[in-house]
Amino acid sequence: MGILYLVATPIGNLEDMSPRAVRILRQVSLIAAEDTRQTQKLLHHFGISTPLVSYFEHNKISRLELILNRLNEDDVALVSDAGTPTINDPGYELVRAALAAGHSVCPIPGPSAPITALAVSGLPTDAFLYLGYLPRKSAERRPFLETVADLPYTLLCLEVPHRLLASLSDLEAVLGDRTMAAARELTKIHEQIIRGPISRVRAHFEQHEPRGEFVLVIAGKTENRERWAEERIIQAIRAGLTTGESSSRLAARLAGESGWTRREVYRLIQANKEKV
Numbered sequence: 001m002g003i004l005y006l007v008a009t010p011i012g013n014l015e016d017m018s019p020r021a022v023r024i025l026r027q028v029s030l031i032a033a034e035d036t037r038q039t040q041k042l043l044h045h046f047g048i049s050t051p052l053v054s055y056f057e058h059n060k061i062s063r064l065e066l067i068l069n070r071l072n073e074d075d076v077a078l079v080s081d082a083g084t085p086t087i088n089d090p091g092y093e094l095v096r097a098a099l100a101a102g103h104s105v106c107p108i109p110g111p112s113a114p115i116t117a118l119a120v121s122g123l124p125t126d127a128f129l130y131l132g133y134l135p136r137k138s139a140e141r142r143p144f145l146e147t148v149a150d151l152p153y154t155l156l157c158l159e160v161p162h163r164l165l166a167s168l169s170d171l172e173a174v175l176g177d178r179t180m181a182a183a184r185e186l187t188k189i190h191e192q193i194i195r196g197p198i199s200r201v202r203a204h205f206e207q208h209e210p211r212g213e214f215v216l217v218i219a220g221k222t223e224n225r226e227r228w229a230e231e232r233i234i235q236a237i238r239a240g241l242t243t244g245e246s247s248s249r250l251a252a253r254l255a256g257e258s259g260w261t262r263r264e265v266y267r268l269i270q271a272n273k274e275k276v
Helices: 021-026 036-045 060-071 091-100 113-120 138-148 160-173 198-207 230-242 247-258 261-276
Strands: 002-009 029-031 050-055 076-079 104-108 128-133 154-159 179-184 190-197 214-218
Touching: 002 021, 002 091, 021 076, 021 104, 029 036, 029 060, 036 050, 050 060, 060 076, 076 091, 091 104, 104 113, 113 154, 113 179, 113 214, 128 179, 138 160, 154 160, 160 179, 160 198, 160 214, 160 247, 179 198, 190 198, 230 247, 247 261
Parallel strands: 002 076, 002 104, 029 050, 029 076, 128 154
Antiparallel strands: 154 214, 179 190, 179 214
16 A cells, blocks of 8 residues: 655745655655646756656546555655645645545645745734635625634735735725735745735735735734723714725724724614714
8 A cells, every 4th residue: 555645845945845855756656746847847956757647626536546546556746836735735635535545644744835924924823724715706705804804813815916906905894904914935036025014015015016926914803901982982983984984994993993893893883874
């Protein structure tokens, strides 16, 4: 019975490839890769000639049998485009199938973009929640963010450049103007990490075109020591409505300042709209 190795590969800098990862990729009989063209460049750099087979979202079902049959005879390695396999790729389904078939699954740890971004974000690392890619459309993204708005954990998510500004706007509207970090090109020559309130990060990328995939690290909700009196928050709500601030943005902002939950603030906003 062969072993399925989950081999982490560099997210940018090839010097981050571990000697153990190189050894495993040389000794297995087959490498299942998310993108064979990308992986071939890595193998060429390290002088590895192990055969490759593609394994990605659109062929994962048809490839399972081939890979499991090979595992009956010898060891196989699974790699993603970059970083640790099974994180935001279909690899977990192969892992489940291999385990169900009685094979051992062995991790070869290494780089991971979300964990790397978290480590340098300057935000709490003791408890965090990884969200993967945010929903593509704002109509789906905002309700999704609502589900995590009141959690105290640091939030990690991925975003592509053409949706970055829209996602930052939704993050600010739903979560409030929290502290965050936006990281791109990690470990590469043009590595960039922008830190600050969401509004400041959004303003930066309104002036500088977003390029490359981003890891967004956002502060969790913090509990205020003193909860505002109802009279005070109603005054703040009316002031915000008078200036034309949207209900969702106002609710998110005041929830972060007042110690009230976003839902509580939103209900008060609805009750006071006609009084402004």
